[in-house]
Amino acid sequence: MLVPALAGLAAISIFGLGALLVAPALADKPADALTAPITTPVTAIPITFDRDEPERTAFGKLVFRGGLNLFGKSRHFGGFSGIALDASGTTLLAVSDAGTWMRAKLDYDGRKLKALQNVVLGPILGHDGKPLKTDAERDSEGLALATGDTRQGAAFVSFEREQRIMRYPFTATRFGPPDRAVPLPKESKRMSANRGIEAVALIRAGRLKGTIVAFSERLTDRAGNLKGWLIGGRGADTITLRRLGGFDITDAAGLPDGGIVLLERRFRYSEGVKMRIRRIAATELKPGALIEGETLLEAHDNLNIDNMEAITATRSAAGETILTLMSDDNFSPLQRSLIMQFALPADKRVAAEPRRSAN
Template sequence: MRLGSRKGISSRNFLAALTLVLAGGGLLYLSATSLVAKPVTPLPGPVTTRVSVIPITFDPYNPKKTKFGKLTFRGGLNMFARSAHFGGYSAIALDQSGTTLLAVSDGGSWMRARLDHDGRRLNGLSDVTLGPILDRDGKPVRSVARQDAEGLALIAGETRNGTALVSFERDHRIMRYPFTPERFGPSNGEVPLPKAARSMGDNLGLEAIATIRVGRMKGTVVAFSERLKDRNGNLIGWLIGGRAPGTIVVRRLGGFDITGAAGLPDGGLLLLERRFRYSEGVKMRIRRIKAADLRRGNLITGEVLLEASDILNIDNMEGIAVHRARDGETVMTLMSDDNFSAFQRSLIMQFTLP
């Protein structure tokens, strides 16, 4: 039954049914951690796998609709693979053409894949390779406390060969990883964390990092915890390196937490946010921050581009990346972290920014 349709039932019964659906969905969402199938042992090395997909529309009840908030939906996929190591993707990066995707998982692995399109619409993943993130000793990361990769930012090269920063929570750190098509790591250095980052909770650590590649803040790494708040309840972030490092604060709107960030071609920033409540399920929001607002000591509000509830096709959205398409459009790619749970999905979707 489509929510909001009361045909054949009374208003009282409809409200009761709606309450049960929302509560049940919330319980399933929060109980996902007890139903995970997270791999016990890491991958010994890179392996190829096949990813099957089911195309999705963003509004399942109005599939022809493409305008959502200030964004235009370009297509999406629900993804499946037989590998137990496929899933848990918390952060993504794309090459400049938007063709090759690199993702890191909170299970201590990486994925590289080619994004296939039918014209402008995303229609599949091919050439998919999975592999382990290597620890300092050159072996796959085995400790659960050290596997929880949450943020990814390229600082050199592209998604096949280069260097990336990866942020981890639980064992809070930002590590520098050189990578090739066959290896991701071992790390060749660590970015010193700001003092305030030491007070982050085990599961509320460095959730999002991004690099600014143009403009006055070129070379700056922007990092955010999921929910580290100042005395006014706003969300704390840091400008690391660059010309003017220091603390920034993002105004917390409506109880949302930060799950991802991506630099924009104009030197600005996109923030991906999430909110969960028993009474309403999961929500997602995209905010755009102007380059001029990325200043030390600044309180930032930004511009809301999209806010969506799980009546639309979202899940636990955590990965975000931006590239400039051949036609000049700025394209945003989102990916969900399924927590290796049977009750969640690995989704990927693309929108065009205004």
């Protein structure tokens, strides 16, 4: 996540210096935790990715399929950092860095996102069956389905501050308690409190099927590249991502062919926020490897982005790979909760997804 002191900086070109000075005070998570699931209305305003050329759809190697600016009526709506979709692309599950989960139905107008309906928010539960309450324990950042779908199953959730990855059974009305922790390598203890495990994904096919991929936001090696791990039955093996242009990692998702996609962010006072999506082929995911991957999209905030923190991948009925992204608004009125979708063109789509084994 962006630290509170930077929460309003993504909006500098719109709100100016005066807004920046008050942004830290406005970027507060709800102090109290939800005690039970609630429903909330959400207003969805369609957005284009290019404000100056709204009809434009081609960006990098992706095709923009529509997006929404979301306004929830509950003060617990926001901070979304990890997401998953069911196979149909219509039921969304998300986790917030305020220790809450969200389930919602995505409505479409043809292939474009139209609305977010049937929105339910609820608390992520701790080992004691009670909602996570303190900032240190509730900062959930990444989400990867392990079994089932977005209505019922189990998911791996990564947390920073209190650095951990936990496996959470869930139903339509309950998320947790966790049934086990995923062992982390010793070097993960070098992660700072707010630069922890931002990304968690499950490899969905091939020789590493069932392996968890985890990346810190900004844990680097001596060359300045970003460190991550392949976590499986024999423990954790280190992998390293070549750090390009000073970007940090904010999320990851498994692809049908056994590869992954990475969502990255760069922030500087002088230039605002940037976003990048990289695809990592299954053949690159090897213990000890230095990985670079393929850049699918890189965007500056002259395009319609915010603090993009969550990504997931699904297959459309036509066989396309659809990437769905969400932004973390840091519970600040100067930032937005966006959801948007991009498609990989037919000649670049990834292979069909084999059936995933239970984890």
